[in-house]
Amino acid sequence: xxxxxxxxxxxxxxxxxxxxxxxxxxxxALSLVGTFFCLGAIYVMLNAEFxxxxxxxxxxxxxxxxxxxxxxxxxxxxxGDYVNKWTIGKxxxxxxxxxxxxxxxxxxxxxxxxxxxxxxxxxxxxEEVGSIALIGRLLFTDYILAFEIIAVLLLVAVIGAVVIAKxxxx
Amino acid sequence: MxxxxxxxxxxxxxxxxxxxxxxxxFALPLGTxxxxxxxxxxxxxxxxxxxxxxxxxSFTGHGLLHLAADGLKSIFKEDCIPRGANKxxxxxxxxxxMISAVAIFSIIPIAGPIGDFTFQVADVEPGLLFIFAITxxxxxxxxLAGYSSNSKFALLGGTRASAQMISYEVFMGLAxxxxxxxxxxxxxxxxxxxxxxxxxxxxxxxxxxxxQPLGFILFFTALVxxxxxxxxxxPEGESELVAxxxxxxxGMRWSAFMLAxxxxxxxxxxxxxxxxxxxxxxxxxxLWESAPQWLVTILQIIKFSIVTIFFCWFQIQLRWTVxxxxxxxxxxxxxxxxxPLSLLNLFVTAFVILAFA
Numbered sequence: 001x002x003x004x005x006x007x008x009x010x011x012x013x014x015x016x017x018x019x020x021x022x023x024x025x026x027x028x029a030l031s032l033v034g035t036f037f038c039l040g041a042i043y044v045m046l047n048a049e050f051x052x053x054x055x056x057x058x059x060x061x062x063x064x065x066x067x068x069x070x071x072x073x074x075x076x077x078x079x080g081d082y083v084n085k086w087t088i089g090k091x092x093x094x095x096x097x098x099x100x101x102x103x104x105x106x107x108x109x110x111x112x113x114x115x116x117x118x119x120x121x122x123x124x125x126x127e128e129v130g131s132i133a134l135i136g137r138l139l140f141t142d143y144i145l146a147f148e149i150i151a152v153l154l155l156v157a158v159i160g161a162v163v164i165a166k167x168x169x170x
Numbered sequence: 171m172x173x174x175x176x177x178x179x180x181x182x183x184x185x186x187x188x189x190x191x192x193x194x195x196f197a198l199p200l201g202t203x204x205x206x207x208x209x210x211x212x213x214x215x216x217x218x219x220x221x222x223x224x225x226x227x228s229f230t231g232h233g234l235l236h237l238a239a240d241g242l243k244s245i246f247k248e249d250c251i252p253r254g255a256n257k258x259x260x261x262x263x264x265x266x267x268m269i270s271a272v273a274i275f276s277i278i279p280i281a282g283p284i285g286d287f288t289f290q291v292a293d294v295e296p297g298l299l300f301i302f303a304i305t306x307x308x309x310x311x312x313x314l315a316g317y318s319s320n321s322k323f324a325l326l327g328g329t330r331a332s333a334q335m336i337s338y339e340v341f342m343g344l345a346x347x348x349x350x351x352x353x354x355x356x357x358x359x360x361x362x363x364x365x366x367x368x369x370x371x372x373x374x375x376x377x378x379x380x381x382q383p384l385g386f387i388l389f390f391t392a393l394v395x396x397x398x399x400x401x402x403x404x405p406e407g408e409s410e411l412v413a414x415x416x417x418x419x420x421g422m423r424w425s426a427f428m429l430a431x432x433x434x435x436x437x438x439x440x441x442x443x444x445x446x447x448x449x450x451x452x453x454x455x456x457l458w459e460s461a462p463q464w465l466v467t468i469l470q471i472i473k474f475s476i477v478t479i480f481f482c483w484f485q486i487q488l489r490w491t492v493x494x495x496x497x498x499x500x501x502x503x504x505x506x507x508x509x510p511l512s513l514l515n516l517f518v519t520a521f522v523i524l525a526f527a
Contacts, residue, residue: 033310053296054303056306056307061302061306061307068310069313069329069332072329
């Protein structure tokens with residue numbers, strides 16, 4: 001089981017590196033799809049089938065297709081003359097991600113690290129009730145505020161898109 | 171012999187055997203036969219004879235030999251790759267449609283379980299959501315084929331395909347949410363068993379088509395649009411884009427696109443049978459209590475096949491009788507009419523369940 005995890009973990013890291021280093025933007029996008037798939041496989045191994053399915057459905061099936069759609073509309077034949085410049089923004093972003101990496105690495109190498117399953121719901125309960133029912137119940141009780149805020153945020157984005165599109169037409 | 175039996179009973183081996191049997195005995199033959207059925211049926215509608223020339227001596231089999239002739243033809247045709255094509259993506263694209271079309275059959279039960287043995291490859295908890303996740307990847311086949319062919323027509327077809335399929339996926343999921351709510355589960359076996367209940371004593375089976383009539387129409391529309399067949403064939407657009415996203419393909423790769431389309435038709439029919447027409451459950455069979463198990467199983471397979479073949483025929487009939495939508499009509503139908511309707515369906519279903527159940 002552990003070896004399967006390592007295979008998918010390595011593949012997902014390779015995919016993420018491919019997003020950064022491939023020249024053709026379409027290849028980068030496909031590489032990201034591969035990463036999402038490997039993450040989905042890892043979720044399945046964590047007994048979170050629902051999260052895995054949603055991961056593939058939403059990210060690989062919908063969001064990345066939109067990315068490809070935009071890339072195809074732009075039809076970037078001029079991806080060749082992209083020059084790798086060192087701007088201040090890039091250096092700042094690099095430092096920031098390095099900081100996050102150190103934080104996460106520190107978390108995993110800490111001495112009081114506890115391995116194994118965690119959380120209020122043990123695996124037997126999840127298998128008996130079903131993860132979809134449990135997630136739904138939690139979303140509409142404990143996390144209702146966060147859920148509503150995200151919903152409003154998405155609504156704002158939709159209205160913004162409609163407003164921008166309408167202005168263009170008039 | 172005993173060792174053989176033991177190997178067969180290993181779950182992974184059993185699943186593999188089921189996959190091979192369901193795909194080779196059900197999906198592929200039906201998909202292949204549909205190509206002939208479509209040509210014959212369209213000929214009948216247009217008052218032609220249809221394919222009848224392929225023969226061995228004087229045997230033509232009412233056009234059945236055209237299947238073999240078509241297969242041989244596409245194997246021996248030259249496999250062209252257009253100049254300036256993105257070779258890697260061009261070769262990769264046909265697989266996406268094929269995989270997602272075949273994957274539908276992995277969670278569909280074609281007959282009731284006998285003891286521990288199920289006529290279903292896998293009964294996973296997310297069930298149909300898993301199918302959505304896999305079929306949503308069939309977009310990549312069209313998009314990558316369109317992008318990599320280095321052809322303007324193919325690129326237009328690819329962009330149209332991606333826009334259309336994303337739009338229709340939205341309310342495909344919403345339309346199905348009603349079914350999940352009525353039967354209270356996303357597991358396919360749960361939904362099929364839920365349809366074995368009856369209303370008014372033993373009068374009307376609780377099939378999805380009776381509990382979710384609007385959801386049935388919406389889901390069927392969305393699925394037909396997902397297969398990119400007429401009346402939603404703007405991505406292929408024979409009259410304006412020649413063949414759309416797979417215009418540049420030839421030989422066996424072209425056949426792969428066509429075969430994927432026909433297997434997708436079978437997949438759509440199988441889904442409609444399972445979700446809205448009671449799956450394998452033969453209506454009112456439970457009244458005959460002394461029915462032997464083997465007969466019940468055979469009747470279940472027959473019932474499942476009949477409804478499936480009916481929906482295959484229905485999709486072909488749809489193609490040859492309904493005028494196609496323009497691309498903007500396809501999009502406005504999806505977003506402005508069917509999406510609000512599916513939201514309405516969701517609210518009404520939720521209200522009815524809350525008020526009466």
